[in-house]
Amino acid sequence: MKEIPQISEAEYEVMKVVWKYEPISTPEIVEKVSKNIEWKPNTIQTMLVRLVRKKALQTKKDGRVFIYTSLVKENEYVEQKSKLFLKQFFGGTLNSMVLNFIENDQLSKDDISELKNILSERDMKEGDK
Secondary structure, eight states: OOOOOOOOHHHHHHHHHHHHHOSEEHHHHHHHHHHHSOOOHHHHHHHHHHHHHTTSEEEEEETTEEEEEESSOHHHHHHHHHHHHHHHHHTTOHHHHHHHHHHTTOSOHHHHHHHHHHHHHHHHHHHHO
16 A cells, blocks of 8 residues: 555645645645635645655646645545544444444434435445446
């Protein structure tokens, strides 16, 4: 499995913008991140530098601006973090996590209905095989 760099929660906010709009310039990243979070441009630029050092992003200069693209795929990052979360808190099993949420009334009727639909669709796909 490809080793994925550790990304802080703050850096993840920047990565989400890059993943959505890449290739994207520094001013565009600052503009889009600043719409959701009140960070100064220098803070965002510092995170971009860190993400390049961590090899989560690559950059190239285009005229007077830097253009960023990701070196880590979003789905790979989310998958790794999900597995780590499950391992850390639920012994690595998804059913333990779901049971925990059900037993602690953390799932709404809509959540449970959605889960039932997902499982039903999955059963139908498995039946087609």
